[in-house]
Amino acid sequence: MIVASLVDSSYSVCDFEAIFNFGDSNSDTGGFNTAFPAQPGPYGMTYFRKPVGRASDGRLIVDFLAHGLGLPYLSPYLQSIGSDYTHGANFASSASTVLPPTTSFFVSGLSPFSLSIQLKQMKQFKARVDEFHQSGTSMSHGGSSGAKIPSPDIFGKAIYTFYIGQNDFTSKIASTGSVDGVRNYLPQIVSQIGAAIKELYAQGGRTFMVFNLGPVGCYPGYLVKLPHAASDLDEFGCIPSCNSAVSDFNMMLKETLSQTRKSLPNASLIHVDTHSALLELFRHPTYYGLKDGTRACCGHGGGFYNFDPKVLCGNMIASVCDEPQNYVSWDGIHFTEAANKIVAHAILNGSLFYPPFPLHERCDLQPIG
Secondary structure, three states: OOOOOOOOOOOOOEOOOEEEEEEOOOOOOOHHHHHOOOOOOOOOOOOOOOOOOOOOOOOOHHHHHHHHOOOOOOOEOOOOOOOEOOOEEEOOOOOOOOOOOOOOHHHHOOOOOOHHHHHHHHHHHHHHHHHHHHOOOOHHHOOOOOOEOOOHHHHHHEEEEEEOOHHHHHHHHHHHOOOHHHHHHHHHHHHHHHHHHHHHHHOOOOEEEEEOOOOHHHOHHHHHHOOOOHHHOOOOOOOHHHHHHHHHHHHHHHHHHHHHHHOOOOOEEEEEOHHHHHHHHHHOHHHHOOOEEEEEOEEOOOHHHOOOOOOOOOOOOOEEOOOHHHEEEOOOOOEOHHHHHHHHHHHHOOOOEEOOOOHHHHEOOOOOO
16 A cells, blocks of 8 residues: 555644756646646646646646645746745746757657756756845845745755656657667666756755656556557556566666765655556556546547547547546546645655655655645
8 A cells, every 4th residue: 555644743844945846747837838828628627726737637746745845836937927936946847858859849749848958947046046145135025026036045955856757758669669669768868867966966955856757558648659459458457568668767767866876975865656656556546546547537539548649638629527536647648636646645654765765754744635
């Protein structure tokens, strides 16, 4: 069982006063939509009651993580007007990759805000915070945009989270034409994540959480898009060859973090095994109070999977299920708030950390519902 109770305590202090997140649509709280505003309903329907740039019917894992630490939801870096950066910022952008895309967004469909760009944004953000305070400007003014600026010492008191790599994985499968074709790129992808951690360490970061890659071979969207026969599926309806390549990626990532950890004194590098939690949900959804694993809640066609890559969730002729709280998959590629909450519980209680990290000893964790 992957879920345990959170520490139920009243609000108190936490050693970590901020989160700085880097990622793709799995943790984007509105950055991509700020740059390219077009997200339709029913995204956001469960919690926000309207689209808010999140690839879900509600909250994401990073939302629950912030809530559990007693912090506000992360404002997207690109959303300057009215944003609150006093407890961190979110540099994630939907369709982002670790490796920079080789063609334009209009050709590849991949975001121009790759990990290297997100790191440059972080460096710029830190420089502007330092400049803001050195100038003696009152923090209460928040600048002309109304954005609230953090204290310059926040960068050493933050958790730096990474939830990225899925688009590298799936785009390389698409470009090479096979699951095996992606394996040649895995060392380069995980190496760039290690380099990103070193860069942030040099800027003062000391605590890093890196989420590994989910079981893509169970996602309804890829069960439709990846060619396979019925005999290629395992007993849970997933594609083992695809998930095997995912496991290779995750093992390389774990080893890269181990090697990187040795070179960074006084740093905590935590491998967060979201893969095992998500795999459990796909394999045994009813055990966790869900009903549907490999069927999308929001979509169109695609037979059992309710997914058609030409008619995605949000399209006028797509439909949405009546009870998204019973589904693992929201739109065939991303997760429901219900699934995200279950995984977030497991993260906050520390059951997915390697090496073990006593988060509950560093913060009075808040119940996330």
